[in-house]
Amino acid sequence: MLIKTRGLVLSYLKYRESSIIVRVYTEQRGVQSYLVNGVRRAKPPGRIALFQPLTLLELVAYVPRQGGSLTRLAEFRCAEPFRSLPYEVHKSSVALFLSEVLSKAVREEEENLPLFRFLHDSILAFDEQDAGTENFALLFLLHLAGYLGFGISSGAALTDQVALAGPATGSGFSSGPATLRLREFEQYFDELLHAPATTSIPNGQVRRELLAVLIRYYQLHLEGLGEIKSLEILGQVLAG
Template sequence: MLVKTRGIVLNYIKFRETSIITKVYTEQLGVQSYIINSVRKKTPGSRIALFQPFMLLDMVVYTSHKGGLTRISEYKSAHPFSSIPFDIRKSSILLFLSEMVSRTIKEEEENPQLFHFLYNAIIEFDEQQEHFENFHLVFLLHLSHHLGFGPSNGAEIIEQVAFSANAQSNTGAPPVLALQAYEVYFHQLLRTPGQTTIPNGKVRREMLSILIRYYQLHVERLGEIKSLAVLSEVLS
């Protein structure tokens, strides 16, 4: 059966000489994986760029009651980006966020609220010309609410991460004292993200590290985020 749906590309892996297997979060079917043939050919008009992280697609896809890999009948860009491909900071942020989404969203069923949050956030990010340095932090905070473990305030994040760190420590020292300095910034990002001023990149990187740890406490087998090193280097 054919289904028309919008999709958000999460990632792809190479398959055979010129094909790929791509993971897409679809509006109608949740997370799906598709085989795309001959998309990596080095010829004019190659469409591999459409399967970069967080590209937005309009698609007509095949479905199967058996699940597993299927194919895309038709696909095209749903929203050509105006800034993301030309800004290394933005593309690095999206690479990181797409990996986080890919590791945290597993369900093969529709979730309109989650899909619309992701879709609209990506468009908003593309349209931002400046002051987007906190976007990935705000995005992860909002995503956590859609995933069911969103914090109500900054203290909740710090306490959970600090308690976890203390449980793993042999010294028994209260890490909450070292982390408390970031509590107010998390609280501001939750309440008034557009008015939050984080003093420098070092604080921002520490906050991201804390937020990833917070996700690890709630998402089973989240694992290492490979794109984090690239993001940290680009935003340093």
């Protein structure tokens, strides 16, 4: 049996000499893993580019048998080509970071149309945005939390939980000065939630700290989320 669905690429692993196993958040079936043969061959060129982080695809996929978790794609093509996201260092770094978060945070293997529409529309808007993109990752994670069941109503609600729980390995901040700054961070989170166009976040270093606090908040609500390794890469880009 075949299904036709849209999907958003989360990640892929190399498989054998020329194939990959790709994880996709699909419109009809949530998170699915597919075996894609031959896309790493030199000819035809460029096919592996379709499986870069957050690429939007149209898929025709085989439905796995009962109890099976891996199946194949019969057809695939780019649904909506990006204008800037793969070509600008800042945007591609954000895409890498968000795809890692999504790969670990979004796990359901069933239809969730509101979540799919949020992901689809947010990524397309980010690709089209020419200015004011510096806070996109923060805004994305703040809103994604609502779709995952632990939405944030205020900066104090977020920072109180993080302060109470304390730091975690790989969270990106310590129990020293950064924790003392959580009260200052309340203001920034409130601005992002309620007046994002006029936020007073001063620089990339503060954005990096805010992202680390948000990741710690996610760790408190998602068992097994673990360390987000690409946060360090994004932090370097933000600080540059």
